Amino acid sequence: MSKVTTIESKVCVAGVDLNGLMQVLSKHLYSTPMVALRELVQNAHDSIVRRRIEQPSWLDKGRITVIGDRQNKQVRIIDTGAGLTEYEIHTFLATVGVGYTRQLRQKDDETGLIGMFGLGFLSAFVLAKQVTLITTSYQSTGQTWCYRSANAEQYTVTESEPRHVVGTEIILDLKDEFLFLSTQESLNKILGRYCILLNEPIYINDAKEAINPESPPWRKKREDVVVHPLQEQRQCLSFAARFEQNFEPICTFPVIPDEQTDVIGMLWVQDGATYGTSDNRNLSIFLRGMLLDDDARDLLPSWAGFIGGVIESNRLIPTASREDLQKDANYYAVQHALNESLINGLATIAAKQPEVWRRILKRHNEALLGASLCDERLFQLLMDTIKIPTSQGDLTAQALVSSHTIHVMLGSHGGFEDTLFRALQVPVALGDRYAVVPFLRRYTLAKKYKLIELGTEKGNQHLFSLADLPANDMEWLTKVLADGEDIVIARFMPIELPFVVVIDREAELKKRLEEDETDKKISQAALRLARQFTAQITKTSMVKLYINLNNQAIIELLQAFHASNPQVEGAVKLLKSLKIIMSGRDNQNQALNLNQALIDFTQAVQIILKLS
Ligand SMILES: Nc1ncnc2c1ncn2[C@@H]1O[C@H](COP(=O)(O)OP(=O)(O)OP(=O)(O)O)[C@@H](O)[C@H]1O
Numbered sequence: 001m002s003k004v005t006t007i008e009s010k011v012c013v014a015g016v017d018l019n020g021l022m023q024v025l026s027k028h029l030y031s032t033p034m035v036a037l038r039e040l041v042q043n044a045h046d047s048i049v050r051r052r053i054e055q056p057s058w059l060d061k062g063r064i065t066v067i068g069d070r071q072n073k074q075v076r077i078i079d080t081g082a083g084l085t086e087y088e089i090h091t092f093l094a095t096v097g098v099g100y101t102r103q104l105r106q107k108d109d110e111t112g113l114i115g116m117f118g119l120g121f122l123s124a125f126v127l128a129k130q131v132t133l134i135t136t137s138y139q140s141t142g143q144t145w146c147y148r149s150a151n152a153e154q155y156t157v158t159e160s161e162p163r164h165v166v167g168t169e170i171i172l173d174l175k176d177e178f179l180f181l182s183t184q185e186s187l188n189k190i191l192g193r194y195c196i197l198l199n200e201p202i203y204i205n206d207a208k209e210a211i212n213p214e215s216p217p218w219r220k221k222r223e224d225v226v227v228h229p230l231q232e233q234r235q236c237l238s239f240a241a242r243f244e245q246n247f248e249p250i251c252t253f254p255v256i257p258d259e260q261t262d263v264i265g266m267l268w269v270q271d272g273a274t275y276g277t278s279d280n281r282n283l284s285i286f287l288r289g290m291l292l293d294d295d296a297r298d299l300l301p302s303w304a305g306f307i308g309g310v311i312e313s314n315r316l317i318p319t320a321s322r323e324d325l326q327k328d329a330n331y332y333a334v335q336h337a338l339n340e341s342l343i344n345g346l347a348t349i350a351a352k353q354p355e356v357w358r359r360i361l362k363r364h365n366e367a368l369l370g371a372s373l374c375d376e377r378l379f380q381l382l383m384d385t386i387k388i389p390t391s392q393g394d395l396t397a398q399a400l401v402s403s404h405t406i407h408v409m410l411g412s413h414g415g416f417e418d419t420l421f422r423a424l425q426v427p428v429a430l431g432d433r434y435a436v437v438p439f440l441r442r443y444t445l446a447k448k449y450k451l452i453e454l455g456t457e458k459g460n461q462h463l464f465s466l467a468d469l470p471a472n473d474m475e476w477l478t479k480v481l482a483d484g485e486d487i488v489i490a491r492f493m494p495i496e497l498p499f500v501v502v503i504d505r506e507a508e509l510k511k512r513l514e515e516d517e518t519d520k521k522i523s524q525a526a527l528r529l530a531r532q533f534t535a536q537i538t539k540t541s542m543v544k545l546y547i548n549l550n551n552q553a554i555i556e557l558l559q560a561f562h563a564s565n566p567q568v569e570g571a572v573k574l575l576k577s578l579k580i581i582m583s584g585r586d587n588q589n590q591a592l593n594l595n596q597a598l599i600d601f602t603q604a605v606q607i608i609l610k611l612s
Pocket residue numbers: 039042043044046047079081082083084092093098099100101102114115116117118119120121122168
C-alpha cells in the first residue's frame with residue numbers, strides 16, 4: 001500500500017486589481033460607449049419604479065429629463081425617483097456588483113424594474129472625466145447628498161444644501177471625445193433608439209413632448225383603449241415603420257404569448273420582393289421597455305426572411321452588457337411563440353384580408369414556397385394558392401395537373417422536356433427552381449396525384465412505352481439519325497413528334513459533380529455527401545434518341561428504307577437536321593453541329609423541290 005502524505009492546506013483569497021477590474025467593466029463590457037446613457041436612464045427609470053413601490057402615497061407621474069449642456073460640456077440626467085440616502089450611496093451606488101434594484105426584484109420580479117447586475121453606473125466613467133450625483137431620498141427629504149468621483153474607485157460623499165425635491169440628478173462632465181453627446185440631436189437619436197418603449201416619459205432639454213409619448217399598440221390593448229379596427233391597423237403599420245428601415249410593412253399581426261412565455265409585440269410582412277433564400281429578418285427586442293438588441297433575427301424562424309418585428313418580454317435574461325440574451329428556456333419559449341404567432345398571423349390575413357394576402361403572395365411567393373415545407377399548417381394554407389414556376393409561366397400546382405399527373409423537369413429550362421411538353425401543350429414545372437421538387441412531392445402525396453420527374457429513368461418510363469424493331473432497321477436508324485446517342489424505339493405522345501433527344505438528368509448531375517471535383521469548385525465535405533447520392537447512378541450514357549413509332553414521318557421513312565426508295569436520302573437529311581435544331585440547349589455534343597444541320601436542312605428543301 002502506498003503511503004499518503006497529507007500536507008496541511010491553507011485557504012487563500014484571490015487578489016483583485018480593482019483598477020484593472022474597473023477598467024474592464026467600464027470600458028470593455030459594452031460594445032459602444034453610448035450605452036452609458038442607456039444605463040443612466042435605466043437607473044432613473046428603476047428609481048421611479050422603486051419610489052412607486054415604497055412610497056404608495058406618491059401618486060405623481062414619474063419624469064426623466066436629459067439635458068445636453070454644450071456650454072458647460074455636460075450631460076445631466078434628472079429623475080423624480082426614490083433618491084438615495086447616504087448609507088445607500090455607499091452600499092449600492094459605490095459598491096460594484098451590488099444594487100438595491102436586484103434586492104427589490106428578488107422580492108417581486110413583476111414590477112418592471114430593469115437593473116440586476118449592479119454594474120451599469122460604472123459606464124458613466126467611460127463618458128465623463130467626473131461624475132457628480134446629487135440626490136434626495138424620499139426617506140429623508142430634508143437631506144441632500146452629493147457623490148463625486150473621477151474614476152469610480154475613489155469618491156467623496158458630502159451633504160449639500162437641502163433641495164426639498166425628491167429624486168436624483170447625475171452630472172457628467174464629458175470627456176472631449178464625447179462632447180457631441182451634449183447636442184439635442186445626439187440625445188434624441190441615442191435615447192430615441194434605446195428608450196422608445198420605456199414606461200416612464202423621457203424629455204430631452206426643454207422639449208414639451210417626451211421622446212416616448214406613445215404606448216405601443218399591444219400595450220394600448222392591455223390598457224383597454226378602444227380604437228376602431230381601421231385606425232388600429234394604421235397605427236400598427238406606422239409603429240412598425242419606425243423599426244423597419246429598408247422596407248415598408250405590408251400588414252402587421254400581434255405576437256401572442258402562451259403559458260410558457262410572456263412575450264408580446266407585433267410582427268409584420270415586409271414589402272419588397274424576396275427570393276427563396278433572401279434573409280431580411282429584422283427583430284428588435286425590448287426588455288422591460290429598454291432596447292436590448294435590434295438584430296435578434298435568430299428568434300424568428302429561418303424561413304421567415306421577409307418578416308420584421310418588435311417584441312418585449314420581462315422574462316428574457318440579458319447578459320451583463322445587456323446587449324445579448326441568455327439562451328435559456330425562456331429564449332426558446334419566445335422563439336416558439338414567435339413561430340406560432342407568425343403562422344397564425346399569416347392564416348388570419350389569408351382569411352380576413354384577401355387583397356393584402358394576394359400582395360404577400362406576389363412579393364414572397366418563392367420564400368413562402370420554401371416556408372410551406374417547414375410547417376404542415378403553412379403547407380395547408382398555401383398549397384392551393386402558391387404559384388409554381390412552370391414552362392408556361394407561374395401557375396398554381398392545380399393548374400399543372402393533367403390526367404391526375406404533374407410533370408416536373410429536373411433539367412434547366414429549354415431542355416428536351418420543354419420541347420416535348422410544348423408539343424403536348426401541357427405545362428411542366430421547373431424542378432431546378434427553389435423548393436419546387438419537394439413542394440410538388442408533398443402536394444401530389446396530399447392530393448393523391450402522380451408526380452413524374454422527367455429526366456430520371458423512372459420518370460421517362462411514364463412518358464415512353466418501349467417498342468421493338470428488327471435489328472437491321474435499328475442499325476440503319478442509328479447510322480442515319482444518331483450522333484452518338486443510344487437509339488430507343490418507343491411510342492409516345494404527341495404523335496406529331498418524330499423523335500426526341502433525351503438527356504439523362506441523373507447522369508448529367510453525376511458528370512457535373514465529377515467536373516466540379518476536378519475544378520475543386522465545391523468543398524470536399526459537400527462533394528462526399530453528393531457522391532453518396534450519385535454513387536447509385538451507374539449509367540454512363542447520358543443521351544438517348546427516342547424514336548416515335550406512332551409518328552407518320554418515321555413510319556414512312558422505314559417503309560422507304562425497306563423499298564430502297566432513292567428519295568430516302570432527302571427525308572433523312574431533313575429529319576436529322578430537325579433533330580439537331582430541336583435539341584436546343586441540350587445540344588452540348590460538338591458532333592451535333594447546328595450550322596451543318598441548317599445547311600442540310602436547306603439542301604433537303606432543294607432536293608424536294610427538284611423532285612417535284
Ligand atoms: N438615479 C438613481 N436613483 C436612485 N438610485 C440609483 C440611481 N442610479 C443608481 N442607483 C442605485 O445604485 C445601484 C447600482 O446601480 P447600477 O447602475 O450600477 O446597477 P443596477 O442598475 O442595479 O444594475 P445593472 O448593472 O443591471 O444596471 C442601483 O441598484 C440603485 O440602487
